[in-house]
Amino acid sequence: MQPKPPRQTNSDRTAATRADLLAAARKLFTEKSYADTGTPEIVMAAGVTRGALYHHFADKQALFRAVVEREAKAVADEIERASPPALFPREALIAGSHAYLEAMRRPGRTRLLLLDGPAVLGRAVMDEIDARHGNRTLREGLLAAISAGNLKPLPVDVLTALLAAAFDRAALAIDAGAPEEEYRTVLVALIDGVTSPR
Amino acid sequence: MQPKPPRQTNSDRTAATRADLLAAARKLFTEKSYADTGTPEIVMAAGVTRGALYHHFADKQALFRAVVEREAKAVADEIERASPPALFPREALIAGSHAYLEAMRRPGRTRLLLLDGPAVLGRAVMDEIDARHGNRTLREGLLAAISAGNLKPLPVDVLTALLAAAFDRAALAIDAGAPEEEYRTVLVALIDGVTSPR
């Protein structure tokens, strides 16, 4: 007797293979790198064929982008979840900072979001992704802190971008083994420097 | 009659081909990217063969590293040259900031040093290169400014790294068309925030 084919709907199949591909790709892209991971290896790990990959994704880069997008959302969600309603703007910013650095400790995230992402997709795309998922909290926090302390009006978007860059570098350093404590201290000092009245 | 072979010394030959390779590679790596540039294309542009390339460099990545190293040194030199002896620490820092942003406007430098460099060589290697060429000025400037204003003692190396990251992001944004003015303003605000007494 034939093993009865488990009658599957099309969107089930799509969802399943896409999920398998994303999981396998994430694993390999983070363990090695985008460049050092070939599509044959990915599909092997996912248990599908290259045909399936190129059916669901335009090319290897599109798969990578999907992985990055998913990861950026995961980071944003973790920060969201870890951030209490917050009392004062400054405390909210500090809590957010902490949450970000913690979230970026999940193995592979720095490589995915801070090294390969910008190189493979370009800064413009990464900026767009960041603006959509992350960075939101930071921007709003800074805005609140600045207007609360009525500081001289710095362009908030620019400030957000540059502080975010500092956060990113901190995450990379911590991932490389640097002491989180020192980086947190300096980050808070940077924030205080531009948000609390002189 | 034969065109007399212009009797060349060996180190001349080496210097010449290495220079040709570095020039061609720099041009292509910056116009496209590391990943999108093949070694056949490079040697074609340099007027040599792949044999010569692999004789002088261990692999494509080693060639890339040589290009990056040379470029980092060029940036450092430009900053050095553009920085007057400087009166006060703060003015020196501001002058250095300006010089860095100007130097990074040379086309291709952001891609080379800020996008492909970290992805291809890794942050550790880039940190080492930065520490050797650039970042020196920044670190010393911050040290001077902090001790002059007797601030609370922040770990200077960490502060240097995070501010450098902000500078890098600014260079990327400016290269993408953002107004240099705003970024300069925010950078100065960040520096003042952690170096001038509260």
Place this chain on the structure above:
DNA sequence: CAAAAAACATACAATCTGCATGTATCTCTC
């Protein structure tokens, strides 16, 4: 000037990517 070394050239094997073409599995409509 012969031998060794360095600089370069050529050829090859192993991959990899994207596409074109073929097949199986749903979905939809009459």
Place this chain on the structure above:
DNA sequence: GAGAGATACATGCAGATTGTATGTTTTTTG
């Protein structure tokens, strides 16, 4: 509910790339 059409997937192929192994030529050295 049966067949046409669409969707999901499989396979094979062409072009290109990387690194190496193996020649050949030019310098250097003893």
